[in-house]
């Protein structure tokens with residue numbers, strides 16, 4: 001799998017293209033509702049259109065991209081109902097995952113988590129724009145350390161969809177995750193205290209849901225100000 005991710009020559013592979021598009025969404029360079037012009041993406045990244053199309057279809061299968069008849073591909077704009085479903089699924093799966101991590105994490109995994117926390121604190125302190133991506137990576141690391149590829153794949157998709165939900169419904173801009181809560185979760189994992197880790201993560205999810213406003217559908221409001229511009233280069 002790792003070799004597939006490498007760029008062959010100058011032309012990015014499908015996995016690299018996928019990572020680039022997901023990265024652009026996580027960093028909010030691509031916003032919900034934005035048009036993804038297949039021809040322009042192919043030109044900018046120097047890949048055949050068929051490869052762009054496969055990446056877009058993969059993102060459609062994860063509900064991150066939506067295809068509209070005769071209009072092409074757009075970054076999905078989740079409804080309030082979808083947001084609730086994604087939150088519920090993500091929370092339940094992550095609570096199981098953190099329990100598994102308490103059982104299965106190696107000493108090396110715990111060292112990786114601690115190094116990640118240092119990066120996260122630094123990004124937060126320095127007010128880096130990448131702080132959201134870095135705090136989201138914490139959850140992806142947990143998913144990997146549960147050593148269950150089914151959970152890992154499900155969570156990757158739910159975490160990407162959560163970024164879109166956050167873009168549309170967040171109350172204030174800024175870091176979604178709370179670094180001190182991540183620190184406590186890691187300490188409970190290191191102590192192999194599954195009950196405490198689950199309880200801390202549940203508390204963390206209470207804060208995550210409180211950071212967004214799902215009391216009304218804000219999609220149409222946002223549309224007025226963020227009409228997708230099909231001429232913009234989506235890169």
Ligand SMILES: [Zn+2]
Nearest residue numbers: 135138177178
């Ligand atoms: Zn978090």
